[in-house]
Amino acid sequence: MHRLLIANRGEVASRVARAARSRGIGTVGLYSDPDFALPYLDDVDEAVALPGISATDTYLNVSAVLAAAQRTGCDAVHPGYGFLAESAQFAEQVAAAGLVFVGPPAECIAAMGSKVRAKELARKASVPVLPDAVVDDTATDLGELGGRVGYPLLVKASAGGGGRGIRLVESADDLPAAVAAAQREAQAYFGDDTVFLERFLAGPRHIEIQVFGDTHGNVVHLGDRECSVQRRHQKLLEECPAVSVDAALRSAMAAAAVRLAEDIGYVGAGTCEFLVQGDEFFFLEMNTRLQVEHTVTEQVTSIDIVGLQLDVARGAQLPFTQTEITFTGHAIQARVCAENPYTGWLPSTGAIQRYWHPDDDGVRYEDGIASGVTISPFYDSMITKVIAPGETRDHAITTLDGALARLVLHGPDTNVAVLRRILSDADYRHGDVTVNWLEQRADLLAAEPLSAHAAAAVVACALSTDTPLLPLPAAWSNTPRPAVQWTLLDDHGTEHQLDYQPPRNGEAFRLFRVDGTEFAVRCLAHGDDRWRVEVDGISRVLRVSAEGLLGHDPGVRVWVNDIHGQVGFTVMPRFVERNIDSIVGGPTSPMPGTVQSVHVETGQRVSAGDRLVVVEAMKMEHVIRASSDAVVSRVLVHVGESVPAGTVLVELDDQE
Template sequence: MIQKLFIANRGEIACRIMRTCERMGIGVVTCHSDADATALHVNASPQSVRIGPAPSVKSYLDGAAIIRAALETGCDALHPGYGFLSESADFAAAVEAAGLIFVGPAPETIESMGDKARAKTIMIEAGVATVPGGSHASDDPAQVAEWLETFEFPALLKPVAGGGGKGMVVLDAPPKGDEITAAIRTAKASFGDGRLLVEQMISAPRHIEVQIFGDGCGNVVHLYDRECSLQRRHQKVIEEAPATNLPETLRQNMIAAAVRGARALNYRNAGTFEFIVDAQGYYFLEVNTRLQVEHPVTEEVTGLDLVEWQLRIASGEKLPLTQDEISYQGHAFESRIYAEDPGAGFQPSSGRITGLAWPMDARVEAGIEDGGYVSPFYDPMIAKIITTGADRPTALAQMTEALTNTRILGVATNLGFLRQLCAATKVAEALANTGFIDANTDSLITPPPLVLLIAAAAAAEIMAQKPKVQGQTSPWSSDAWAGLCDRHQLDPRAPFGRLALAHGDQHAIACVQLIRDSTLWLNIALDGQSHSITATANCCDGMIQGHCGPHDWVAIPDILGVDLIFEGTRHRLSATNTAAQDELDPAARSPLPGVVSALPLRVGDIVAKGDTVAVVEAMKMENALLAPMSGTIDEVNCEMGQQVTAGQILVVITPQTSEA
């Protein structure tokens, strides 16, 4: 068995591998760049080695420095994780040449599957169905153009190197310009290899994959399938196991094809056969010669530890179980949490995590911790949330709840986008294909009304200032709300505080009219209109959380404003100058539900600012509505004894003109 493992990766996968090593009694050494010196995987590791500056090409992609660090720390094996050097045949060969165990497939397997033309040829010979099109590749524009002459469009130009859809070009008609030359140039610049495959374009298929393991001695097993159709620009977002709405015959044929292909490769360690599926059947896409990001959903339904299997096979052991001993039950989902802003075109977000809370009833694989820093140098995926249920609807409902109960403040994330995605009808019915997200992005990113953001931010700001006095809710109490509310100089329109907040170039005034327990009644002036909003707010784990109607939010105020997560989406609201932004509302509104107990004035009467225009009795108290400005009573919209609601307009005043 491996004695000491060097983990040549970072973030959540480094933490994930460490957890299994600790359980198995295997020593661990991690590595880090300068940007990751205080990262979670470094803090959690018993030993960590600096391998270079922040840019990955000078650290996590520096194979020589990684191998040197592994040898110098006395490790006998190296796990590449995923990404970075995990699918570099040259790196795997160098690791083994240095006398270390490489936890992964043989270098020749990685090399053959890294070339899509060669991989396709091997699979065809193994009797695995492939995408219609040739298995030869070329970087000669004339040759590629000749191949296209035999195709029905749309056609796909696919680089033989790379992955994740990068460099692929869809042609809806025969090329008339330099599309082929440009595709070759892009492939060469991106991957160092300009050769292209020409294939039939399969429009909006499903993406299904099969997890396999081999011991390099001819023994191969599968750990069933996963659905990975929820993708954005060819990047997976939510995965699940097993795939649903899949004909059982097709499923079994696809699994058998994956096992057949793995045996043809004499596969060793973990691998994933990826297929695309349409109404005509399934087609081989590629083999990922490493552990997948989405491996936890397979672990959840099979009850197996895939990292343990990797380590045992790398140590020379046979497969831990036979195919007959492997089964699955239930259903699992995984959501990838990215530090990115969906509302800004999914632009990556970096910065300090100022507030963090994970859901209690879900598996969380995280690469960050509270107070940690999300670096701009690496992939923006910072965590994964996994839920498991007896069936698919249960697991999906648990995922929605887990996403709702996840709080990440300080950077933008895709939490709100994921919540919208889980709620989509086609996702709930397992009818989404790989084009679903890109075709429905606008409907999956629906910004809330600005007035609700203002209300939530104001409630958070006020509650952050609230004195810790039990049972005191009156602004007239000498010991309650000290410093926030001066009983000798009360603002008649905002006795519990007045805040000016800005969201981008939009400004608003929030007047807090009443607070009872955790409920706040606010009047918000925005874009020349007045809005009455009720919000709840409570302090919890250093954050303030609450609701505006059915909408949940969590926030942390600071001296410059409020960092707000509204239904999973981050918004930054800035504090502004109240006096400069104040706009008086000509309407006198009921601060809370109650009964009109006095109406001293009529339409046409002259009032001065601060005069009582109505009295509402509620909560065993009389609440006077004061004129917000001097002027003339223009409307009286209530009568004595009438039941009114919070925010209801009772009296409207025409402001006094400057001539008067």
């Protein structure tokens, strides 16, 4: 192996490139039109353009990917994770082109790619599975199948993943509609409408086992990981080892995972995922690829999993036996995603004004972004991974929380504040979480009071006499006049009233109020993006960025960082000149994205709650519904169209 094509993007492309470089292997990357400026392209020797925007036209375009490999003289392909990583067809085509596929054999990918087939193989390997039943052409009596599995149950897509094609069914009356909906979604996303029924566990934990095999018949496990903190079936925090797992359960799960991998002749890195309830565990699926959370296993085992992938793909034997693998300490990974937790975890896009983290704090950062780049709506919302090691779990939690507090990420909305609230929560610290725990903890998304230091930083920016980030209000002067009033809108949608009178001759503000509470405020010093602000005799160093124009819609977006973390809010305009487009009546897209489907046509009558348009962004589907009975006067978008946030999708006339 001399030259490796990395068939992926973002932080995983950088991760694979580092491992290849350490083994003297040259690297070639790929980039779509929106990705041309992303930092992973600095980590490869050269990169090939894939003209286009959508994943289908670029990173999922097998012929274009293979052509890039041939054009640049590559002799191997690493798929990373996502995109083509679990495509048996792609693995076959890589081999047919005379290239080494850094992953398991195509037959292993195919076997585990079907959840129905995977469960059959798990049963054969004596791995516990939940009761299930396949819905096929002969299964005319859904009621009988549902009764056999037992309620509540899940309808699941056999070829699914990432939460796609899953429906929870509480009773037999709801089963036919749920099956039909899951089949439609499965066909649309995976090209396979096969679904099955599976017993639903009310409060399980999600624990997985990392396995590794070589071409000489050796298979080992590299321990377990806890992945129970999830939203929308997507993981947010992962840690190694798993929490509150006794030795017997840990040993049984590891043995089951190794047994299954041995039975199917597995090669390379793979992960067996289990649902755990009490002292029982049940096979969920096997991911036949590198996992996003492989990092925490690397921290605890000191094994370079990606490097080992490359070695095994070149025919090497595993360099250790099971008894030689050791586990030291604890590690936790946080997935930093461009999304707004306070609006249903809607994806967020736009330019990164500033991105910074320490390079010497003992924390591992795997970045997919940099200052000045733009986050597009076309791919995954994860933009950075932060991995904290610790001698103990408590130590790792504290280290991770401190790293997230120092992280400067000014631009689109992120989940950082919620990640920190989870880390500080008593349930999480005690390991008392399940896969649906976060859905039940709305309090973790509650609004917090606006910091007076943050509000003071906004004023400091406005009063800077050299390069103000915020222009001063019209007719400002330093002569006595009524207090300046601004309205600040935080990320929770809460308005805060800020009142102040500008200081003179370096004095403190004669009046400074936030929501009616008065503070003694002085701006002591500033330089570049750093400000030193004193509030009631306590000064802090703050990092501040701003974007937008004061007095113009939608206002100025401001980000402030201090020792307690980052806060973002908007300085609202006093008077807004409404754009004529806002007069058009009809539902709008809540996020930038791609129109996945249109369900109405001109002249059609719709009722409140009817589905109108489905918009997809960052692997998330958002259904736009009618808010009242109406008639469709115009459909303004078509399937496949990219739409900015706020785009009117359908014009509706009220029914009389």
